[in-house]
Amino acid sequence: MISVDYKDKRPIYEQLAVNITAMALSGELKPDEQLPSVRQLAVQLKINPNTIAKAYAELERRGVTYTVAGKGSFINSDLSSAAKAQQSAAENNFTEAVMQARLCGIEKSRLLEMIGEAYDTDK
Amino acid sequence: MISVDYKDKRPIYEQLAVNITAMALSGELKPDEQLPSVRQLAVQLKINPNTIAKAYAELERRGVTYTVAGKGSFINSDLSSAAKAQQSAAENNFTEAVMQARLCGIEKSRLLEMIGEAYDTDK
């Protein structure tokens, strides 16, 4: 389900874009499946339609969706570029986390331990 | 050297706090060593004294420094609480990065590879 977390410091439109991208990549949203309309989702989440529109514009810019004038926004069938971008971002994030941990004096063996746990966590 | 990066999206006062904390934990700043004065550092970095003051207040709140009225701010000799907080944050960040990577379909073996490289990087 598409949702928004107000405790999250990221802008709402960014949360929506990331959220929907994840749902598309996981298959929870199928290729060519139509997203809820801007106005409909705005009512559902009780936020401004312009914020939804901004998120949808971002999704199209990132290659996650395509737009048909007068019809709506749909999940792209080719998500390879979005998937690559996401993986690249995740790898950068991971590398940064490793270097940060090293600077804190965390041993490499400890990181290896943590991977074992974190990688198999449900969530 | 204490510095500020305007390309960084984090607030200046936060950058300063993190920067000085890292210098204290690495030993680049010794226990009981006096930090540059609010006004002096403001001139040096060409930013407002209030921004420095905010960073110094944060550092004291986080247990990195102590303040002597009329004298200045000094590095705390006991940095264990700050070190623990920093390590805890780094571990959380690392765990998040691992789970994000897994969600992107990155194999565990790939992460193990990347640790080998990232952990030994200079920077």
Add this chain to the structure above:
DNA sequence: ACAAGTGTACTAATCATAATAATACAGTTA
């Protein structure tokens, strides 16, 4: 043709945060 729905565009107003600016104050030091 018509009405209702789609995304998009535009301007304005509001709000929160960061940063600047200019003082002022209490304490310390020489």
Add this chain to the structure above:
DNA sequence: TAACTGTATTATTATGATTAGTACACTTGT
């Protein structure tokens, strides 16, 4: 006493996110 310390206060500016309201071109179903 003079010059320095951190701190506090108030006001102002800048920026980004969000809200608000409106308008437009397009598609769909009647």
